[in-house]
Amino acid sequence: MAAPSPQADEDFILHDGFYADKKFAPSTIAPPIQIYHPVFNAFTNKLDDNTFCANDRILDAVSAMMQESAKIKTYEPHANHTFLLPHLRKILDRDVSQIADMQNQSADGSCQVIVMNAPVPLLKAEYKRSLGEGGCDPLTQAEYSVLKHWARKELEPIVERTCCPTFIIAGGGPCLIVMGAVNVDAFIVQRLTDLMWIGEASVYEDKHAYRIGRAFTAVVEGINELETFYKTLDGPEAPPPSEGSFPYPTSYSTPDGATVQFKYITALENEVQSVTFLAETCEDPPSKVVVKFVDRYGAAAHRLLADEGLAPKLRYFGTLDGTTAADDRSYLKGGFHDGPLRMVVMDYVEGSTAWDVAPAEWVMRGACR
Known part of the structure; x- marks a missing residue:
């Protein structure tokens, strides 16, 4: 029996813009995720603000990543452990690890915080040696990694009270993109940046490096804001159930x-x-x-x-x-x-x-x- 067409099941689709190749395919367009949580509105506003500056520490870490990103990698697991994870740890100044679930599956990188005795994802990352490797799209893989994580039973009290905002970094080779995900009446994933070339191809790369540094500075600040937000759920100011389905x-x-x-x-x-x-x-x-x-x-x-x-x-x-x-x-x-x-x-x-x-x-x- 043929496999079902991706995004063809109206009972479950990812609202990420990709739609099924069939007549009357269900729409996968959704409202901007910026209206559901202020962290995403702040992120895009920072990148649009010419006065927003890259953090010096983050800029140094981004420059080091750029020097290695275009190296041709011959072994995917090696590429993940020797390139993506070490550099993300330095940029984010946080632990980013492969954390297996009950089915022994894991995203290439996960940054999480424990809230109400449950592992809340702040960021998920998926990376390939090159885009399209193995017939897999790392962006879609990352989306499903976030969705699967939020489906854990121990996270139900948080799902009931929030829109589950989560950052995503995905890409392949010298290209990365920053995305954001929310879970409201639908699971919505949207691109917060273009697919960024993070390699070096010119003898003059200062302006390019600074632009990438600004993007990752906004990511770091956004993850810090998400951690603060989720930790309030343990306190008296926690929102009541269902409010996460509406704009903030x-x-x-x-x-x-x-x-x-x-x-x-x-x-x-x-x-x-x-x-x-x-x-x-x-x-x-x-x-x-x-x-x-x-x-x-x-x-x-x-x-x-x-x-x-x-x-x-x-x-x-x-x-x-x-x-x-x-x-x-x-x-x-x-x-x-x-x-x-x-x-x-x-x-x-x-x-x-x-x-x-x-x-x-x-x-x-x-x-x-």
Whole structure:
């Protein structure tokens, strides 16, 4: 019997962008993982910030790795133990080891912390002598390593309270990529960097080395932040079960400087891709609002329409932490938005969304045109 097509089973797919080669293949696109945990939003914002600097210690360790990365390796286990693991340990300043599971399988590298007597993965790494070696994709292998680790029974109390944020480093030969994974209503993995050439091919590599050093500095800071986050689960500030399924922003600031807290109720689309949520403010009396996450938005046009009663009141448009209102015109380049993710909060209008109405009724209800 033929093996099932990868990503063809709608009951279980990795939402990583790769989709099955079949008609009506299930979508594997998902919301940006930056909305589910601040560590990923901080990571990408650091790399976009020209003032973010590489740590000197990390830069030295990265330079040493670059000098060896393009060496042609003849034996994969040897390559892992003599190249990837030693250099990752020096860069991260942490223990990175191969840790076998109950089936005696392991990722090429794992960095974890013990929380509630369970091994919580902060980082998983997979490495090949060259990309495509053995017909295996190290990126996909790393994704499944993370998924399998989080499926352990002893991790259930943490899975119930978090989105299981985990960093991934994967690649082959002189190429590495940094990815992030979360487990919400679906298992989502996204690329946080391009596939980075970490070798040396020019007599002048300072600028290149510094760019790689910045990326690994952001990784180290992100792993430190994840460790702090997971360790809070042992304390009184641990989130209640199920909150990890929703985005992490839960407040926004008003024009007069007040802070309004809110709680999510449900996604407004019955799809993994939904970036629009129904929420309720923690005021007295509470009110329903729509919270949406965007990479571009016409806030001025929204306010103009709202003033004429043609759109819901816009309560907030700004950074994901809800503290800073934004004007994104400076990020528009050639018609594309080149800035950070934003959060939009507006009044909720009772009624049916286009998602709830059959397409044949859209014209009748005036939802089209």
